[in-house]
Each structure stands twice: as structure tokens, then as C-alpha cells.
Amino acid sequence: xxxxxxxHLESVSSHSCYATELSFINSSTRxxxxxxxxxxxFCSVWLLLSLVELRPxxxxxQETPLACRGPADPALQQPxxxxxxxxxxxxxxxxxxxxRAATVALHYLNTRHGSxxxxxxxxxxxxxxxxxxxxxxxxxxxxxxxxxxxxxxAGPALRCSAxxxxxxxxxxxxxxxxxxxxxxxxxxxxxxDEAFYQKYITPDSAVSAxxxxxxxxxxxxxxxxxxxxxxxxxxxxMLRESxxxxxxNMAQVASxxxxxxxxxxxxxxxxxxxxxxxxxxIIQWKLLASWSPDSxxxxxxxxxxxRCPHATKPPN
Amino acid sequence: MKGSxxxxxxxxxxxxxxxxxxxxxxxxxxxxxxxxxxEISAWMSQMERENPDVxxxxxxxxxxxxxxxxxxxxxxxxxxxxxxxxxxxxIHAREWxxxxxxxxxxxxxxxxxxxxxxVNMLFKNLDFYITPVLNMDGxxxxxxxxxxxxxxxxxxPGTGNCTCFGxxxxxxxxxxxxxxxxxxxxxxxxxxxxxxLSETEAQAVTDFLGAHQNQxxxxxxxxxxxxxxxxxYGHPNISAPNYNELMEVGLAAANAIKAVHGKSYKxxxxxxxLYANSGSSRDFARLIGIPYSFTFELRDEGDYGFLLPExxxxxxxxxxxxxxxxxxxxxxxxxFRGSAITVTATLWTTLVASWISSxxxx
Numbered sequence: 225x226x227x228x229x230x231x232h233l234e235s236v237s238s239h240s241c242y243a244t245e246l247s248f249i250n251s252s253t254r255x256x257x258x259x260x261x262x263x264x265x266f267c268s269v270w271l272l273l274s275l276v277e278l279r280p281x282x283x284x285x286q287e288t289p290l291a292c293r294g295p296a297d298p299a300l301q302q303p304x305x306x307x308x309x310x311x312x313x314x315x316x317x318x319x320x321x322x323x324r325a326a327t328v329a330l331h332y333l334n335t336r337h338g339s340x341x342x343x344x345x346x347x348x349x350x351x352x353x354x355x356x357x358x359x360x361x362x363x364x365x366x367x368x369x370x371x372x373x374x375x376x377x378a379g380p381a382l383r384c385s386a387x388x389x390x391x392x393x394x395x396x397x398x399x400x401x402x403x404x405x406x407x408x409x410x411x412x413x414x415x416x417d418e419a420f421y422q423k424y425i426t427p428d429s430a431v432s433a434x435x436x437x438x439x440x441x442x443x444x445x446x447x448x449x450x451x452x453x454x455x456x457x458x459x460x461x462m463l464r465e466s467x468x469x470x471x472x473n474m475a476q477v478a479s480x481x482x483x484x485x486x487x488x489x490x491x492x493x494x495x496x497x498x499x500x501x502x503x504x505x506i507i508q509w510k511l512l513a514s515w516s517p518d519s520x521x522x523x524x525x526x527x528x529x530x531r532c533p534h535a536t537k538p539p540n
Numbered sequence: 541m542k543g544s545x546x547x548x549x550x551x552x553x554x555x556x557x558x559x560x561x562x563x564x565x566x567x568x569x570x571x572x573x574x575x576x577x578x579e580i581s582a583w584m585s586q587m588e589r590e591n592p593d594v595x596x597x598x599x600x601x602x603x604x605x606x607x608x609x610x611x612x613x614x615x616x617x618x619x620x621x622x623x624x625x626x627x628x629x630x631i632h633a634r635e636w637x638x639x640x641x642x643x644x645x646x647x648x649x650x651x652x653x654x655x656x657x658x659v660n661m662l663f664k665n666l667d668f669y670i671t672p673v674l675n676m677d678g679x680x681x682x683x684x685x686x687x688x689x690x691x692x693x694x695x696x697p698g699t700g701n702c703t704c705f706g707x708x709x710x711x712x713x714x715x716x717x718x719x720x721x722x723x724x725x726x727x728x729x730x731x732x733x734x735x736x737l738s739e740t741e742a743q744a745v746t747d748f749l750g751a752h753q754n755q756x757x758x759x760x761x762x763x764x765x766x767x768x769x770x771x772x773y774g775h776p777n778i779s780a781p782n783y784n785e786l787m788e789v790g791l792a793a794a795n796a797i798k799a800v801h802g803k804s805y806k807x808x809x810x811x812x813x814l815y816a817n818s819g820s821s822r823d824f825a826r827l828i829g830i831p832y833s834f835t836f837e838l839r840d841e842g843d844y845g846f847l848l849p850e851x852x853x854x855x856x857x858x859x860x861x862x863x864x865x866x867x868x869x870x871x872x873x874x875x876f877r878g879s880a881i882t883v884t885a886t887l888w889t890t891l892v893a894s895w896i897s898s899x900x901x902x
Contacts, residue, residue, distance in 0.1 A: 318806045319813055345843060348804070373843070439689045440574055441849030473842035475690060497690065499845055501766075502721075502815045504708075504729035506690050 312362070315352040322352035324471045325364035329386035331463035331472070332401035333370065337408065338456030338521055340449035341416040343373040347381050361391040362468065370405065373452060382406060390468050398464045413517040420449050421517050425485055436477040450480055450492070453521065457513035458496045460523040465498075475499040475506055489514035489522075495529070506531065571644050572854045574636050577680045580672055583643065584612060591650050593617075594663060601744020604696040605677045609744050612646060615667040623875060625758040625868055626830075628671040628745065631709050631821065633678030633691045634846045637838050637856055638762040642672040644857035645864065661883050662868065665876045667755075669748075675709055675741055690846060692729050694741060699734045702726035707733035710763075711817065712742040713824040716775050721810075721817030732819050742821070749825060757871050759825035759833040760864060765845050766814065766837035769793055769807045769863070772826035774818050776811035780826055780833075783809075789870050790834060796866040800859035803839065810835070832871055836860060 315322040326349050333344045351367040366388065369381040384405035391397040424431060436451045437443040443451060454477045462472040475497045483491035491514050498507045512525040569583055588595050594614055601609040615622065629642035649668065653659045662668075673679050677695035681688050693706030704727035711722045711732035718724075722732040737743045749756065771786040773779070780786060790807040797805050806813050810820075814837070826833040839848055839856045848856065 316812070319808065320815060346841070435686045437844065437847050437849065439683075439686065439847065441844050441847040441852070443849075473845050475845050476847060499690075503723070504692060506729075 312354050312356060315354055315364075317349040317352055320471070321354065321468070322349045322364070322366065324466075324468060325352065325354075325388045325390075326366050326368050326386075327471055328388050328399050328463065328466045329366060329368070329384070329401055329403055330370065331459040331466065332386075332403055333384070333405065334456050334459035335463060335521065336403075337411060338452075338459060339413065339417050339515070339517070340420050340453045341374065341414045342411070343452045343455050344370045344382075345373060345376070347371045357389065359391075360393070361389055364388045364390075374448070382408070396465075396467065399466055401463075416449075417517050421490065421515075424482070424490055425488065425516075427485070429482060429485075431482040432480060433477075434479045436480070451477055453492065453513065453515060454480065454494050454496055456515075456521045457492075457494060457511055457523050458498060458509070460521075461496075461509050461511065461526055462498060469502055471501040473499050473501070478508065483512070486514070489516050489519060571640070571647055571857070573850055574640060574853070575643070576683055577673060577676055580639060580643065581610070584610060584672065587612060587646060587650065594653065595650065598669075600748045602740055603675075603677045604694055604740055607676045609671065609674065609676065609741060611669050611671040611748075613667055613669055614646065614649060615663045621755050622667045623665065623757050624667040624669055624752060624755045625760070625871070626669045626749070626752075626756055626825075627760045627762065627864070628674045628821070629762040630671075630673040630679050631675050631741075631761060632763060633675050633682040633693070634689065635764040635838075636682075636846070637764045637848045637853065639673045639679065640853050641762050641836075641838060641857050641860050642670055644853075645861060646670055646672070648861055657883050657886060658869065661876075662872055665872060666757075666868075669752075674745065677741075678706070693731070694739050696739060698726045699738075704731075707731055707739050709739055709742050710761075710821060711819040712737060712739045713819045713821050714746065715820060715823035715827050716773070716778070716818040719818040720775055721815055722819065730817075736819065745821060746824065749828060749830070753828055753830070756825075756830045757832060757875060758868060759822065759830045760836065760867070761821050761834075762836045762838065762860075764838040764848065765840055765842065767803060767805045767839060767841050768813055768835075768837040769805055770810045770814065770822065770835035770837065771808065772833050773823050774810040774816055774820050775823075776809075776816050779809075782831060786832065786834070789832065789867055792870065793834075793863040793866040797859045797863040800862050801855050803859055805863070832867065834867065836863065 323346070326346050330344055330346050338344065347369040349366060349368045352364060354362055354364045357363050364387065366386045367384075368386070369383055371381050372379055382405045384403060386401060386403040389400040391399070423429075431450065433447055433450070436447050436454070455474050458474045462474070466472060478495040478497055479493075480495075481493040483493055485491055491512065493510070493512055495508065495510050498509065499505075500507065508529040508531050510525075510527045510529050511523050513521055513523050515521045569586070575583070584597060588597050591614075594616060596613050597610050598613055599608040599610050603609060615624075627642060627645065629638040632638075649659055649662075653663045675694060678691055678693060681695055682691045683689075691706070693708050695705055696707060698704050708722075708728075708730045711717075711730055714736045717736040718732055721730065723730050725731060726734075733739055733742075737746060749759070769790045771780065771783065771790055787807060794805040794807050797803060810817055820835070822833045822835045838860055839852060844852075
């Protein structure tokens, strides 16, 4: 037992705690002076807490730099994931498991109904529960409200229910979403969408821009619908890449270049930066999106782009 | 006619002099814009110069790139060491709204301690130690160009074979270091460093908190984004002994925040409302006995994320200020009961007196 503690201390503690604990183990009858007593208490508490999960100090690894690795790479997901507790049965709506599942439902909603003047955002999760399914995987049942940008919290909130299934497969499989929102069918293409379409479907239109918003969070009003379109297009990628261990938002649009319109669709080349909360990584994707008020948003091509000085081969 | 013009001019001159004496409103420092490190350093010197009785700066460490890590110490000078509140902003470089909040907080307390009896009492009984930008190297790097804006970590070079830069400072503290929510890949955004306290910035905070252990009542660390108030610990299996009280205080702060502009902040441990993590400064503070330790994750919830528009700086800072003050006032009133009662009694006496005197007019 002592040697186990010793090994653990070596790997986890600083020298001062190690020395103090060693002296404590070796000579428990010696009277201790006040500073040493304080140190001993602190180190004992420290030892106690560190013993909760006996884990040897791990070596530093440097294989392919993380930002150069592929999407849905296990390393991208939160490492050292502890055993997930309380993630079956009723879920606390403000806790992250419910929120992550709701975020996935939002990505799905945006792929189906998003537009330059309508991006859905999560307002609140009302109720949530989860259960393991026979085929392997976990299914979340959600009751939540969404807002739409640009009006945001000023506009009406829609009540939705969804079932989000995260499969458990060796290689990543995208989640499956069944979704129902009230009054969704009544949502028609807005007048602003129409006007935007008419303005940029003209043959000589060639919009291009970089870094939306800029470093200060600012963006011209003209570019906002393009930024919202990017969020919708990025939702296809975020949906596909999501798991229970990810939580994606679009951090920034690195670039947008309008391509020649095709079959009455606006064609836009985007480079988007996605942010994953648990790993805190910024992941770059290049994509080609089309949109028209009638067809909605479609992503025709998507390509993960490594962000590293010495780019390595992208994954398959 | 000439008399009234003269009296107007005299009044204006007095007002102008009063504003100059206050110093803060008249200067052109724009608290609704993001500022470079140079601007923030100059502003800190200005705060010190203009408020010599209550504000002084302290250098308590160096960054990897050899910059002086500086805090502002604010409060009335006392004979004996006073109890204190610590606030740091900008542990993570890309979270620009956090340093903006620290500046706003300093401006607010310096601008109100002479007129607001509650803030005056705080200055009397407490010292504020406020670090506007902790990760100065990272912050400066995030201002370099568009490609560096989303940098998070420190700027120390990788050790051994590592060709990537930086350690996540908020995984580098001596608090369950390396246990959960970290990566051993040195290129990762949550790389916790080759060893605990490998980063001089984390070492500086550790040294200061250790030296002021007995004085510090409150540890606040400001981040973005997410709209959260996090209580210790980041490890799912470990609870702070005063978890219930921390939750109560946190929930009260979230209510105070909501009252300002209607924004919801969720309250809980990191493993509950965000993700498990270890080696955070908040956990370290709680571990060494600072009873009230909170992480604030400011606006927004993912729309703009780290790139919070400048027109949201003011409302974000206003609501976060109420949240922070809710916590600080709770702690103050709990530790200085007599003073709190005196302030309340003074307020009531003043109110009653003015009521009586106005009643006497009629």
C-alpha cells in the first residue's frame, strides 16, 4: 500500500507535498510545527482528492498535431471522459447532456428550414430524458423552445419536440433526428429572403468577403444574410460530426466567394470555422452551398481543412 | 441678464471641475470597445494616477515572453491586512469580453465609492485585487492578425518533440491536475502542460493566492462564452464542502444578472453544466481554502461566441457587474455584519429624516 501511495505521489504531487507526505508516512510520532501541520493538512487533502482516481501521469504525446487530424477523431472528443452519470432517465434541462442533444436537434432544424433570414437558435430546454436503445446507442427525448434570428429573443419562440439518437459504432456515425415544431409548416419564405435572392441571383453578382464577423464581432448589415446562410450550411457539417461528446457552434466565416449561379440557385463557396466546446478546438471546413427560396439550403461539397503549419495528409 | 449668464457659467465651471476631479467620465477611454494590451496597460496607469488614495498596481509575475503580470489593488488603505476579493480576466486569449469586463468593473467601483454607501463600505472592509489581462502573451497574439484571433492558450513553446505552442492555463493549476477534461497532445487547445504549473502565468497566480490565502474571501475568474456561473469542482466525483451555499449564491447572482437585460445564466458545477475538467484556477482557489470561488462565462451562447460584437460590451458588462456584486455583497455582509447593519441604519435614518423634513414643509 505504501509503495502504491509512493508511486502515485511521485507521479502526481509536487516535490514539497511528496517530501511532506513521506515524512508523515515515515515518522508519524514526531511533533509537527504549525507551518508543517498546515502543509500536511493541505497535502493530505490533496492526496485524498488525487486518490479518487488513481491514474499515472501520462506522457506528453506528439503525433500528428491535433488541428491536423481528421474530424470525428477520437482525440478531438473530450479525452479522459469520465463515466457518464445520470445520462439515462430524466435529465436536468440546464445540464449539458440535454443541451448537447438539443443543439443537435437545432442543427437538423436549420438544415431543413434555415435561410438567410431565418436561423434557429436554442432558447430553452423544458424537459429531457434519455434511454439506451437495443441496437446500441442512446436516444434523447427533448421538449424545447427555439428562437429565430434575426429577430432573436424579440421574436416569437417556437415549441419543439425531438428525438435524437446517437449511435454507438466503432467509426463515427451521424446522429439521427426526428423533429416536430409547432407552426413549422406555416413558416414560409420571408419577403426579405425573396428580396435577397433577387438581388444576388443576377448574373454579374460576385460577392466575396473575409472574416465575418471581424475580430471585434462587427459585420456590415449587407453581409449578415450571407453569414446566416453560412450558419445554415455549417449546420449540415455540425450535424454530421456531432456526438454526445461534442457541442458545435460556428465561430466565424473565414471567407465567402460567390460562384456563378446554377439552375436558379445562389452558389456560395464558404470556409467556416467551427468551435467545439468540450475540446475547445477550432475546426476549419470548406464547403459549397446552394440556396434558393424554394429549394432551401443544400451543401454540395464539403472538405475538412487542416489548420497547421506543416499540413499532413487529410483523413479519408 | 448678465447675472444669470454668469451664474450659469459658474455652475458649468463647477460641474466641469467636478467631472475632471472624478477623472473618469471626462477622459476619452471607451469602455464599449475592445482594447489592445498597450491601451489596457496605459489605462491601468491612468487609474492608478487618478485615484492615488484607493488604487495601486502590483506586479506579481512574468509571462513566458517576459511581460509583467500586473493587477490593480483597490480599496481604502488600512493598518492591518484586509480581507480581499480576487478577480482575473483573460486567462484565455480569445475571450476578449472578459478583459473588457474587468475594465468596466474597475471603472464602476472607482466611479461610485464616494457616492454609493454600499461600495464605500466595501472599500473600507475589503481590498479588490483585479488582473485585467492574465494571459498577456496570448491576448497580444490574438490581436496579431485575422488568423490568430481565436488563440486560446499561453505562448510558451512546446517541450521535447512538440512543435506546437501553448498550454491551456486553465488546465495547468495544481488542482487534480491531469485527471479529466485535458489532452496530453501538446497541440490540443486543452493541453494541460508538461507538468503542473509549468506556465509562469499559472505560477504567478498560485504564488499570489498562496501568499494571501488568509485574506482572500472570494475568487472570481472571468471567461466567455456560454452564459454560465460555475462552482467548484471540475471533477465529477468531488464536491466542495460548501456546495449548497455556493449554488445559492450563484443562483442569486444569476437572478441579479437576469434582472438587468433578461439574459439567462445557468449555474452549476462544470461537469454538470459544461464539461468535466481539471487543473482550473477556480478549483485551485477553492482547494487552498478560498471559500467562494466562481467562474463566470459571459455572453453569448454561441451565436457570435468569442467574437462578441462591440455593441454588446456595455450590456454584457452591466449584467455581469450586478452578478459579481451580488456575490461580493453577500460575502461582505456575511463577514462584516456590524458594518452592513450600520449602512442599512444610515440609509433608513436618512430616508426618515428627509421624510420628516419634507412633511414639516407642509
